[in-house]
Amino acid sequence: MANLEINFAGIKSPNPFWLASGPPTNSGYQIMKAFEQGWGGAVWKTLGVPVVNVSSRYGAINHRGNKVVGFNNIELITDRRLCDNLREMEEVKKYFPKHAVIASLMVQTKKEWQQIVRDAQNAGADGIELNFGCPHGMCERGMGSAVGQEPEVLETIARWVMEVATIPVIVKLTPNISDITEPAQAARRAGANAISLINTIQSLVGVDIDKFVTYPIVENHSSNGGYCGPAVKPIALNMVKNCSQHPLVQLPISGIGGIENWRDAVEFILLGASSLQVCTAVMHYGFGIIRDMTSGLEQYMDSHGFATIDQFVGKALPNVKPWEELNLKYSVKASIDEEKCIGCQLCYIACEDGAHQAIDLNEDKNNRTPRINEDNCVGCNLCSLICPVENCITMVRKDDGKQHLTWKQRTDSNNVPTTFNDELAGGLSHEVRKPMDAFKK
Amino acid sequence: MAESKNPNPMQDIERRFPQIKPLMNNSEAYYESSRCLFCYNAPCMLACPTSIDIPLFIRQINNGNLTGAAKTIYQSNYLGNTCGKVCPTEVLCEGACVFTKVNIKALEIGRLQNFATDNAITTHQKFFETPESNGKSVAVIGAGPAGISCACELRSAGYTVDIYEAKNNPSGLALHGVAPYKITNREALMEVEFLREQFGFNIFYNKRIVTKEELDALDARYDAVFLGIGLGNSAEIKIKGEEKLNCVGATEFIEQIKTCPVEKPMAKKVIVLGGGNTAMDAASESARLGAEKVIVAYRRAKSEMKAYYFEYDLAQVTGVEGLFNVAPIEIMGKNEVAGVKFIRTETVDGKLRNIPGSEFVLECGLVIKATGQLKQTSVIAKVKGIDMDEIGRISVNLETGQTGNPKYFAGGDAVNGGAEVVNATAAGKLAGKGIQEFLSKSGQ
Ligand SMILES: Cc1cc2nc3c(=O)[nH]c(=O)nc-3n(C[C@H](O)[C@H](O)[C@H](O)COP(=O)(O)OP(=O)(O)OC[C@H]3O[C@@H](n4cnc5c(N)ncnc54)[C@H](O)[C@@H]3O)c2cc1C
Ligand SMILES: Cc1cc2nc3c(=O)[nH]c(=O)nc-3n(C[C@H](O)[C@H](O)[C@H](O)COP(=O)(O)O)c2cc1C
Ligand code: SF4
Ligand code: SF4
Ligand code: SF4
Numbered sequence: 096m097a098n099l100e101i102n103f104a105g106i107k108s109p110n111p112f113w114l115a116s117g118p119p120t121n122s123g124y125q126i127m128k129a130f131e132q133g134w135g136g137a138v139w140k141t142l143g144v145p146v147v148n149v150s151s152r153y154g155a156i157n158h159r160g161n162k163v164v165g166f167n168n169i170e171l172i173t174d175r176r177l178c179d180n181l182r183e184m185e186e187v188k189k190y191f192p193k194h195a196v197i198a199s200l201m202v203q204t205k206k207e208w209q210q211i212v213r214d215a216q217n218a219g220a221d222g223i224e225l226n227f228g229c230p231h232g233m234c235e236r237g238m239g240s241a242v243g244q245e246p247e248v249l250e251t252i253a254r255w256v257m258e259v260a261t262i263p264v265i266v267k268l269t270p271n272i273s274d275i276t277e278p279a280q281a282a283r284r285a286g287a288n289a290i291s292l293i294n295t296i297q298s299l300v301g302v303d304i305d306k307f308v309t310y311p312i313v314e315n316h317s318s319n320g321g322y323c324g325p326a327v328k329p330i331a332l333n334m335v336k337n338c339s340q341h342p343l344v345q346l347p348i349s350g351i352g353g354i355e356n357w358r359d360a361v362e363f364i365l366l367g368a369s370s371l372q373v374c375t376a377v378m379h380y381g382f383g384i385i386r387d388m389t390s391g392l393e394q395y396m397d398s399h400g401f402a403t404i405d406q407f408v409g410k411a412l413p414n415v416k417p418w419e420e421l422n423l424k425y426s427v428k429a430s431i432d433e434e435k436c437i438g439c440q441l442c443y444i445a446c447e448d449g450a451h452q453a454i455d456l457n458e459d460k461n462n463r464t465p466r467i468n469e470d471n472c473v474g475c476n477l478c479s480l481i482c483p484v485e486n487c488i489t490m491v492r493k494d495d496g497k498q499h500l501t502w503k504q505r506t507d508s509n510n511v512p513t514t515f516n517d518e519l520a521g522g523l524s525h526e527v528r529k530p531m532d533a534f535k536k
Numbered sequence: 537m538a539e540s541k542n543p544n545p546m547q548d549i550e551r552r553f554p555q556i557k558p559l560m561n562n563s564e565a566y567y568e569s570s571r572c573l574f575c576y577n578a579p580c581m582l583a584c585p586t587s588i589d590i591p592l593f594i595r596q597i598n599n600g601n602l603t604g605a606a607k608t609i610y611q612s613n614y615l616g617n618t619c620g621k622v623c624p625t626e627v628l629c630e631g632a633c634v635f636t637k638v639n640i641k642a643l644e645i646g647r648l649q650n651f652a653t654d655n656a657i658t659t660h661q662k663f664f665e666t667p668e669s670n671g672k673s674v675a676v677i678g679a680g681p682a683g684i685s686c687a688c689e690l691r692s693a694g695y696t697v698d699i700y701e702a703k704n705n706p707s708g709l710a711l712h713g714v715a716p717y718k719i720t721n722r723e724a725l726m727e728v729e730f731l732r733e734q735f736g737f738n739i740f741y742n743k744r745i746v747t748k749e750e751l752d753a754l755d756a757r758y759d760a761v762f763l764g765i766g767l768g769n770s771a772e773i774k775i776k777g778e779e780k781l782n783c784v785g786a787t788e789f790i791e792q793i794k795t796c797p798v799e800k801p802m803a804k805k806v807i808v809l810g811g812g813n814t815a816m817d818a819a820s821e822s823a824r825l826g827a828e829k830v831i832v833a834y835r836r837a838k839s840e841m842k843a844y845y846f847e848y849d850l851a852q853v854t855g856v857e858g859l860f861n862v863a864p865i866e867i868m869g870k871n872e873v874a875g876v877k878f879i880r881t882e883t884v885d886g887k888l889r890n891i892p893g894s895e896f897v898l899e900c901g902l903v904i905k906a907t908g909q910l911k912q913t914s915v916i917a918k919v920k921g922i923d924m925d926e927i928g929r930i931s932v933n934l935e936t937g938q939t940g941n942p943k944y945f946a947g948g949d950a951v952n953g954g955a956e957v958v959n960a961t962a963a964g965k966l967a968g969k970g971i972q973e974f975l976s977k978s979g980q
Binding site: 160439484 | 570571576577634635
């Protein structure tokens with residue numbers, strides 16, 4: 096049986112699923128409830144000088160019947176008094192000594208930082224997370240992402256914290272930066288024990304096209320917010336991978352961003368995360384999703400023979416390479432399973448209008464199954480991604496697997512296109528129709 | 537003051553016959569429209585007799601452009617709302633939806649169509665411009681789906697259109713025939729009113745055109761004439777006792793319950809003769825009106841019924857029983873119907889024959905004859921040059937709706953012998969185009 100326990104930079108937790116700092120961790124009440132339902136840890140809603148929030152606060156992207164595929168907020172850190180939070184933190188730790196309680200913190204001066212770190216430690220926190228990520232409201236006051244975007248400032252503050260910290264310190268990174276590994280390296284230099292990422296992405300979630308104001312609306316105005324939820328997962332995955340692969344980072348990573356099921360969790364782990372944090376999915380579905388997450392993760396680990404999480408942390412990393420190291424000789428072509436095809440012809444129009452004109456309709460109008468023209472198929476995947484039927488279009492390997500040639504190798508042997516009209520242009524290998532053919536019926 | 541014993545009879549009928557395709561609410565429409573794949577060259581659209589761009593209007597609903605969706609529908613089908621409710625979608629668009637190929641429920645195209653058009657109608661949107669009169673005028677005989685559709689098409693090209701309708705209401709069988717649980721009278725009438733507001737055709741009610749003189753007068757006054765006269769009364773079965781009280785034709789029975797609802801109590805036992813959709817409707821409606829036993833008696837085997845399987849299912853759900861391979865030979869009773877004498881039949885070498893000595897009598901208080909409708913041959917025959925086929929259907933050029941007399945066009949049940957509202961609508965529009973082409977060519 097898989098063992099889900101983790102020891103993340105010294106923070107122990109019965110499973111890798113933590114609530115990310117946010118509305119679900121606003122109070123001891125919520126965290127106790129979550130632990131009781133199976134969550135392994137919780138990062139307390141960021142503590143600091145309490146704020147005053149606006150109403151309304153959230154906006155969302157819906158996509159064809161799916162609600163909240165992307166979520167946006169203009170909320171700030173906790174609006175509750177520090178003393179109340181700390182009292183509740185103590186109580187939670189008393190009832191759940193084996194669960195991970197992490198205090199997320201955000202203040203300004205050195206004095207404030209060191210004071211609040213001590214307070215959190217006294218309340219029994221198992222770890223500290225430095226919120227250098229919030230991309231709205233707090234950054235204008237020189238906190239949050241204003242810190243996360245300045246590696247030097249980040250490093251200075253993290254050092255202040257390390258001077259007094261007796262428990263592990265996690266630095267939470269903002270994605271609102273062009274190279275995520277820079278603040279990650281700064282955290283490492285400052286002696287932090289781990290990093291967590293990503294915080295929310297600065298965003299405008301949409302515009303009310305009748306009232307001419309962006310969402311969420313506060314009276315007649317709005318403000319930029321932070322974006323999260325399922326839509327941000329790919330961005331988070333990439334940043335996690337960048338930090339994992341960087342030789343000067345080498346810190347445990349708590350993966351955050353769009354996680355809502357065990358599969359998302361496994362993906363983060365495979366790219367180097369060794370604990371996981373969830374905010375939006377809980378705001379959407381409640382704490383109950385944890386049961387599916389833990390059972391799915393166990394199932395996955397059992398089926399792959401992983402006894403502990405450690406055994407597969409970063410397992411996909413060696414396979415994520417720079418583009419120039421990919422094998423140019425590898426070749427797949429689309430293949431349609433006629434038995435499964437339902438004749439929607441979406442693959443046809445996608446390839447015809449949006450790719451390489453490699454799919455033909457059947458001359459017999461009664462046969463709605465399209466045909467792949469293998470000569471023109473470049474193996475881009477588009478049709479197989481679009482086909483609504485499971486496993487109906489598959490990408491079938493066509494090369495013999497014996498040849499290996501990368502762009503890097505081709506460059507080294509002067510075998511790459513170098514001029515605008517170079518005969519080595521990749522596009523010469525497949526037919527491109529003449530412009531006037533557009534009018535042919 | 538005494539309480540009114542007789543509330544609005546139309547409300548009464550709406551209460552007795554809840555809609556089987558009720559109007560969607562906004563959430564239903566949103567989630568249902570979200571499912572559409574936006575197929576290329578979509579099979580649903582290919583299966584629609586009016587070729588509505590279904591994936592487009594569903595996407596418009598999904599993206600919050602309800603007006604655009606209604607416009608898309610009306611551009612192809614002037615009776616988009618009625619069709620959304622009454623079309624046999626199971627064998628048309630929904631039957632062709634790709635989802636059925638993977639055993640996933642087809643998109644509810646009819647109800648989505650109804651949703652979009654209902655919004656346009658109830659908010660009195662106007663999206664058709666009628667150009668200035670081009671000086672030409674066309675008479676349309678019959679304000680059924682075919683006639684209305686033809687009128688809209690002609691009005692949108694600037695023709696003056698006068699519709700002559702025998703009854704005091706428009707919509708033809710869509711109002712008087714279609715089962716009340718498919719569409720309410722109010723809905724059917726509202727759509728025609730919506731179209732009249734958009735297009736401004738004239739309807740003259742209670743004007744049955746029957747005599748040679750009436751026809752000649754139209755001929756003299758109009759540049760072209762469209763015949764959208766549908767079919768006639770229910771056919772007789774020509775057996776003994778047919779003239780008895782409570783032996784009625786199905787279309788007459790249905791028209792009665794839809795327009796002057798239930799004066800006298802429903803008979804306890806009802807026998808419906810026939811095996812088509814009208815028989816199923818008449819049987820379902822009898823059952824829903826309180827008949828305790830309703831039998832549909834058909835001469836041939838169950839598998840040979842012309843009714844759609846879902847119509848038979850629907851009838852069975854209301855408690856209707858099917859009786860197959862039985863032919864009626866006499867309506868029993870004194871003045872009033874008391875029963876039907878049947879003889880059993882069998883098919884031998886592809887021929888149906890009675891089994892001698894197998895007669896039996898079933899008691900009942902009402903016999904409904906649903907063995908087809910007569911053609912209106914007497915009217916048609918009065919116009920020179922119009923040809924009919926051997927069963928009395930008007931012969932037309934299928935591309936233009938033009939009859940043997942070039943000035944006369946026809947479409948709908950009168951031409952196809954009885955199909956669906958959507959076919960009549962398509963034919964009316966087609967003939968509208970045909971008339972335009974004829975009048976612009978002939979230089980008349
Ligand atoms: C019982 C029954 C149930 C049906 N159920 C459905 C259904 O569920 N779904 C569906 O799609 N279709 C259904 N249909 C078929 C559908 O109603 C018809 O196909 C459609 O209405 C035909 O349209 P039309 O315009 O050709 O003829 P009609 O609808 O018959 O309209 C003809 C009009 O012309 C008028 N008229 C006739 N003669 C003259 C004259 N000499 N002068 C002036 N006016 C005249 C009539 O009064 C009538 O208003 C049903 C039909 C019946 C009988
Ligand atoms: C309403 C809201 C408030 C948040 N508040 C905080 C906060 O106080 N401190 C913090 O570090 N992150 C905060 N976050 C960011 C989340 O902890 C998390 O990093 C982000 O939402 C991405 O994860 P998700 O996709 O699972 O939501 C907040 C997010 C939301 C939606
Ligand atoms: S997308 Fe899939 S189901 Fe649709 S036509 Fe292509 S192969 Fe068939
Ligand atoms: S893989 Fe790409 S190029 Fe090949 S058929 Fe599919 S869409 Fe076209
Ligand atoms: S066939 Fe079905 S899924 Fe495809 S466009 Fe039509 S309604 Fe949508």
